[in-house]
Amino acid sequence: MDRTLVDFVKVLRTAEINVSPAETLDAMQAMDIVGYSDRNFLKDSLSMVLSKTPEEKEAFNSCFDRYFAFQKFKSDETEPGGDGEGPDQSDDSDFDQQADGQRQSGGKGSGQGMGQAGGSEAIDDENGLQPSSKLGKLLLSGNKTELTIAMAEAGREAEVNQIVVFTQKGLYTRKIMDAMGLKGLQDEIAELQAHGGRPQNQLSGKLKKARDRLREQVRDYVEKQFFLHADESGKQLREELLKKVKLSNLEKRNFKDVQEVVFKMAKKLIAIHSKRRKTYKRGQLDIRKTLRNNMQFDGMFFDLKWKASKVDRPKVMCICDVSGSVSNYSRFLLMFLYSLAEILPKVRSFAFSSDLGEVTRLFEQSNLEDAMARTMRDYGNGSTDYGQMLMDFKRQCMDDVNNKTTIIILGDARNNYGDPKSEILREMYDKSKRVIWLNPEPKMSWTVGDAEMKKYAPCCHQADVCNSLTHLERVVSNLLRSVA
């Protein structure tokens, strides 16, 4: 069972539930205490030990149901009922149902199954013929527990959990069948048919039927394994891709996925950086430190110690070009920054294509999608004019810039041959803590055509290419490091 649990944990991990080895050990302990007899009890217990957020719990539930689906012998016994009365006729029609009931040839669940298995054995006895191959014996023995175990074992041997794409289903089905001893069974059937007699024919027919049924089940099993293992890792693959792809190449239908990725990345950043940002309190006497420190002065309070009082509220101002070519980048940068509200409480954002406007309010009040859409609508058209933008910025909020402010400008610096007004950027450079320019274009084209990067770059503390989520993450991470 330990092995099963470890496999299960692997499945959970692909479903993005982060289970640590320590938690796996806890789960084993819990299983020892809880036992396997009560499915729901076990599920609740494992869910408490292994999944630690409501979302994870949901994922856990579906994983548990899928993973342990083929092993629910217990529930089967009570389930079939009428089904079990007419065994042979119903067998074929049962094919497409859940495979549990038909895992063995004659029987249906051990309750009624006993009787039927006994019945078929009786016939066999009459004929005086028993299958000789291992698989054949197993198939006709009516012991579905053993059969399931054999299948799972074979699956493990065939490494079915490595399945990646849907088309591999046939391959793995075959592999598993082989591992279970298909060859022996085939030989036996062939032999029986060659022999020809009535009992032999009967037996070979039975074996054939059982074999086909088994194949059906194995295919079913492989399919389930595929959904367990490959579906999720496929998703991970896609996410990795999304991180690297150029943001301007993203299609609208991917936005939702990207948003998810951004939130995930933001969460990671929060986890890394939030610990470093300390909120100190001002003006509280630190009695312990004071006493310690004043012991040397005969216990007189001579040198007072205060609780450290450092308030570092990073201020980020983010100026985004939202004209057609760059709007996608702006979109994701803003998405990123606003997902970080927990550690970047003061983000002011501005959008422009020619005239600059503050959109901070908009983002605080409505959700990302709406805010983005409205920003695009209000500021998105018009030809880009960086000089105008800088002038607007100077007029609107140069006074708010101080040595704690980090200014991020996102744009391609294509000014349509207008006046770049780089002297204003110079002023910003002098007044602020940092000016970061993010340019989605590759460095080579920074000076080509109407691009003014040559003039702007010297007035920035940092000028970087930024055209994928990975870039964005790096930039934001650096930003956090320096403000923290």
Add this chain to the structure above:
Amino acid sequence: MSIKNDHKLASVEVIQKHFEERDYICNPQIATAVFLAYHLEKPVLIEGPPGVGKTELAKTAAEMLDVKCIRLQCYEGLDESKAIYEWKYGKQLLYTQVLKETLGEILEGARGLSESVAKLHEFGDIFFSEDFLEPRPLLKALKEEESCVLLIDEVDKSDHEFESLLLEMLSDFQLSIPEIGTVKARPGKKPLVFLTSNNTREISDALKRRCLHLYIPFPDAELESRIVHARVPEIPEKLRRQLVAFIQELREMDLKKVPAISETIDWARTLILLHSESLDADLVRQTLNVILKFQEDIEAVEAEIQNVTNKALKEG
């Protein structure tokens, strides 16, 4: 781990039964959490919307086992001197003053500075010993004679640093005090620890890893009805069903703060006071402020009141 009355923790059904005797109606998940917490000796982190009985669970558990419940309320700025221990500074100062007089006697016969210092060293760090230690909730829970229930309430309100402080306590049931050493729980007398969180911020993975995680959602109609029955037994059954149906309807609506179980119970008590027999739109309108705490929510519901009431009456 052994605790008083541990036969009440023998199985999930037993726990449920004993909780029910104390008017705390719980689903199997909650009982499972208590069961595992005791048998695995692990803390339970309880999350869920406000008012679903997270704190109540810990208190009821303590009451059921007839043990002490030590509670630590977390807030921003909570630090070790309030959660773990503090030195009795006043006492230390007083003693230094008093002992100054006797210093002469102690040092009598010592020749030279080095000998005096050596003599003083013999006394050790008397000022930083257990006698001068003021235990705070966490330390208190460890030093209890008998196992107790330790409730760390609203852990999400505390700072990140405090969370890290908790780790030692939660994984090993021990606390380190630099001047004294490590204080461990008595063998077999570990406290039963419950942490609650309202999810105002994400709890760190390190802390989560050390805990069992229990999520208490809003109860379904049947469970809620039983809870109301347990807490407000005098309410007529018809009214109870209507009331629960109404609340369940409200939870489906898009509100700033949906009513929790505590609000349902308050409302039930209110309706009893008003001698109501059955819900109707007017009655609901008058008492809406008991279940909804925001004006905008009240306004939103008022528009729908007739609808929702009718639905509730039909279901109830």
